[in-house]
Amino acid sequence: MQHLLLLHGAIGSKKQLDALAKKLENNFTVHTLNFSGHGGNNIPSVFSIELFADDIYNYLKEKDIEKINIFGYSMGGYVALYFAKKHPQKVLKIFTLATKFLWTPEIASKEIKMLNAEKIEEKLPEFASTLFERHQPENWKMVLEKTKEMMIELGNNNVLKKEDYSQIENNLLIGIGDKDTMVTLEETIDIYRNLKNSSFIVFPNTPHPIEKVDLNRLSNEIKTFFG
Numbered sequence: 001m002q003h004l005l006l007l008h009g010a011i012g013s014k015k016q017l018d019a020l021a022k023k024l025e026n027n028f029t030v031h032t033l034n035f036s037g038h039g040g041n042n043i044p045s046v047f048s049i050e051l052f053a054d055d056i057y058n059y060l061k062e063k064d065i066e067k068i069n070i071f072g073y074s075m076g077g078y079v080a081l082y083f084a085k086k087h088p089q090k091v092l093k094i095f096t097l098a099t100k101f102l103w104t105p106e107i108a109s110k111e112i113k114m115l116n117a118e119k120i121e122e123k124l125p126e127f128a129s130t131l132f133e134r135h136q137p138e139n140w141k142m143v144l145e146k147t148k149e150m151m152i153e154l155g156n157n158n159v160l161k162k163e164d165y166s167q168i169e170n171n172l173l174i175g176i177g178d179k180d181t182m183v184t185l186e187e188t189i190d191i192y193r194n195l196k197n198s199s200f201i202v203f204p205n206t207p208h209p210i211e212k213v214d215l216n217r218l219s220n221e222i223k224t225f226f227g
Contacts, residue, residue, distance in 0.1 A: 002092075003068045004028035004226060005056070007076025009098070009210065010147050011115070013039030013134045016210055017073070023219035027227065031068070033059050035079070037146055043138050047150040049159050053083040060090060069226045071095045073210050074183075082160055084170050095225050097175040097218070098208050101160070102187040108155025111182075112148040117141040165194040172198040173225045177206025177213065199225075 004024065006017040014032035021030045035052045037043040044051065056079070060068060069092045072080035077096025084091040100111075117140075121128045131140040174192045176183055185202075192200045201221065206213055 001027065001029045002226060003031060003065055004222075005031045005033070005059075005068050005070045007033070007056075007070060007072040007080055008035070008038070009074030009076055010151075011038070011131065011140075011143055012074075012076075012210070015039065015134065020215050020219060020222075023215060024222060027223050028069070031059070031063070031065075037138070037143060039134065040136060040138055043142050043146060047146040048153070049079055049082050049150075052079045053086055056080075056083050057087060057090070066090070067092050069093045069095075071097070071222055071226075072099065074098045074100070074208070078160065081165070081168060081172075084168050085160070085164055088169060091170050093171045093173070093226055095173040095175065095222060097203070097213070098177060098180055098183055098210075099174075100183045100187070101191045102184070103151075103154040103158040105152075105155040108151045111151050115144045115148050115151075117144050120144075162191075162194055165191055166196060169196060173201060173221075174198055175201045175203060175221070177203045177208065179205060179207040182208045 006014070006021060008014055008016055014034050017032050021032060024030050033055060034041050035055050037047055067090055070080040072078070072094065077099030078101065080094045080096065084094055120131070131143070134140065135143050172195050174188060174195070176185060176188045189200065192198050203213065203217065
């Protein structure tokens, strides 16, 4: 069977993709990983897309996998495309969903407001508890702080420029939910049009969180695209 790597989003962990992996295990050899500083991994001094791409490279080396298909949710999709640009020989196909491609200082400033640990504890105690469980024994608040720093850096220096996308030769499927309030349809279409070998898909009645995505629909699209 083909190898398929599922990548989680910012402040997430591989456990969020367990249900999706279960639906795909009869069709692929499914892999998941926690990015550095996520899911209980030691928190490094700096979060970066480059670091997370290195996590993929090291995982493939550890598992002795020459080439792999990648599904990347949100930040995971961004990391997958950066990885394909840096290591094109390691990647077969890529499917992204709910990935934010457009980063400016203004956008970063807006995004980091949603990563305020004190406000999350006050207004979203259940989510705070989820983050605590997701990242223990590490400090979930530190995960948020490092993510905020990374977003600010992305806003100042987007590591994937528009011209970089045109250099990615892999077969790609770019997806977005029609009710996503974090990622715009316009930025997604703009990147899709800059990719040489890409298709575009919209998931109906679908907001940003992976927990809100219809996994039956998603798994079927993954099987069709990578099959």
